[in-house]
Amino acid sequence: xxxxxxxxxxxxxxxxxxxxxxxxxxxxxxxxxxxxxxxxxxxxxxxxxxxxxxxxxxxxxxxxxxxxxxxxxxxxxxxxxxxxxxxxxxxxxxxxxxxxxxxxxxxxxxxxxxxxxxxxxxxxxxxxxxxxxxxxxxxxxxxxxxxxxxxxxxxxxxxxxxxxxxxxxxxxxxxxxxxxxxxxxxxxxxxxxxx
Amino acid sequence: xxxxxxxxxxxxxxxxxxxxxxxxxxxxxxxxxxxxxxxxxxxxxxxxxxxxxxxxxxxxxxxxxxxxxxxxxxxxxxxxxxxxxxxxxxxxxxxxxxxxxxxxxxxxxxxxxxxxxxxxxxxxxxxxxxxxxxxxxxxxxxxxxxxxxxxxxxxx
Numbered sequence: 001x002x003x004x005x006x007x008x009x010x011x012x013x014x015x016x017x018x019x020x021x022x023x024x025x026x027x028x029x030x031x032x033x034x035x036x037x038x039x040x041x042x043x044x045x046x047x048x049x050x051x052x053x054x055x056x057x058x059x060x061x062x063x064x065x066x067x068x069x070x071x072x073x074x075x076x077x078x079x080x081x082x083x084x085x086x087x088x089x090x091x092x093x094x095x096x097x098x099x100x101x102x103x104x105x106x107x108x109x110x111x112x113x114x115x116x117x118x119x120x121x122x123x124x125x126x127x128x129x130x131x132x133x134x135x136x137x138x139x140x141x142x143x144x145x146x147x148x149x150x151x152x153x154x155x156x157x158x159x160x161x162x163x164x165x166x167x168x169x170x171x172x173x174x175x176x177x178x179x180x181x182x183x184x185x186x187x188x189x190x191x192x193x194x195x
Numbered sequence: 196x197x198x199x200x201x202x203x204x205x206x207x208x209x210x211x212x213x214x215x216x217x218x219x220x221x222x223x224x225x226x227x228x229x230x231x232x233x234x235x236x237x238x239x240x241x242x243x244x245x246x247x248x249x250x251x252x253x254x255x256x257x258x259x260x261x262x263x264x265x266x267x268x269x270x271x272x273x274x275x276x277x278x279x280x281x282x283x284x285x286x287x288x289x290x291x292x293x294x295x296x297x298x299x300x301x302x303x304x305x306x307x308x309x310x311x312x313x314x315x316x317x318x319x320x321x322x323x324x325x326x327x328x329x330x331x332x333x334x335x336x337x338x339x340x341x342x343x344x345x346x347x348x349x350x351x
Contacts, residue, residue, distance in 0.1 A: 007339065100322070100324060101253070101306065102325030108260075
C-alpha cells in the first residue's frame with residue numbers, strides 16, 4: 001500500500017546529534033535545584049507570615065479577642081491561597097506518565113476537572129476568610145468611634161467586600177476556568193481520536 | 196538498566212518521534228530532552244511490566260500529548276530562527292515534507308505513524324497507545340494512504 005514511497009527509509013534519515021550527556025546532566029541538576037528553590041521559597045514565605053503575625057501582635061497589642069481572630073483569619077486566607085495554588089501546579093506533575101496514551105489522556109482530563117473544582121472552592125474560601133477577618137479586625141477600632149463613624153466605616157468596607165465578592169471574584173474564577181476549559185476541550189478532542 | 200545506555204540507544208528515535216509531532220527542530224529537541232529527564236527520574240520505579248522500549252515510548256508520547264498545555268513555549272522556540280535551521284535546510288526536501296505532513300495529522304495519528312516508521316511492531320504500538328491491535332492496523336493503513344496521497348499531490 002506504500003505505493004513505492006518508502007516512508008520508513010525517509011523517516012530514519014532525519015538525524016540529529018545527541019546532545020552531550022553533560023548537557024543533560026546539567027539540565028537534571030537545574031531541575032533539582034529549581035524544585036529545591038521552590039521548597040525553600042515556600043518555607044521562607046511561611047516563616048515570614050508567622051513572623052508578621054507575631055510582629056503585629058506585639059506592636060499593636062490588640063485588646064479584643066475579635067482582633068486576634070481577625071488577624072489569624074486574614075493571614076490564614078493568604079497562606080491557604082498561596083499553598084493551594086502551588087500544590088495545584090504540582091498535582092499535574094503527579095500523573096503517571098508511563099501509562100498508555102489513552103489512559104494518560106483520561107487522567108489528564110479527570111485532573112483538570114478536579115483542578116477546576118478546587119480553584120473555585122479555594123477562591124471563595126479565600127474571599128470569605130479575608131472578609132470576615134477584616135470585619136473582625138476593624139471592630140476594635142470601630143468600637144472607639146462614634147456610632148456614626150463606625151457605621152460609615154463598616155458600610156464602606158462592606159461595599160468594598162461586596163465589590164470583590166460580586167465582581168472581582170467571579171471574574172478571576174472565570175478567567176482561570178477559561179484556561180482550564182480550553183485544555184479540557186483539547187484533551188477531549190484528542191481522546192476522541194482514539195475512539 | 197543503565198541510563199547512559201538507554202540514552203544512547205533511544206535518543207535518535209525519541210527525537211524523531213517528537214520531530215514528527217511538532218515539526219520544529221528546537222522544540223523537538225526540548226521535548227526529547229524532557230522525555231529523558233522523566234526517564235531518568237522514573238527509572239528506579241521501572242517494574243519491568245513492559246519492555247523498556249514500550250515504557251520509554253509511552254513516556255515520550257505522553258510528554259508530546261502534554262505539549263498543548265505548554266503551547267506558549269512554541270512561540271518562544273519559534274523566535275530564534277537562525278543557525279540551527281540551516282541544518283534543516285540541508286535536509287532532503289523529501290524528509291522535510293514527510294515530517295511536515297506527519298505533524299499536520301491528528302495528534303494520536305502522529306504518534307502511531309511515528310512508532311510504525313520506527314519499525315515497532317503493531318502489538319507493541321497498541322500497548323503504547325492503548326488501542327486494540329486491529330484498530331492500530333486500520334489506522335496505520337489509513338495514515339499511510341493519506342501520506343501517500345499528500346506526497347503525490349506535491350508531485351513526488
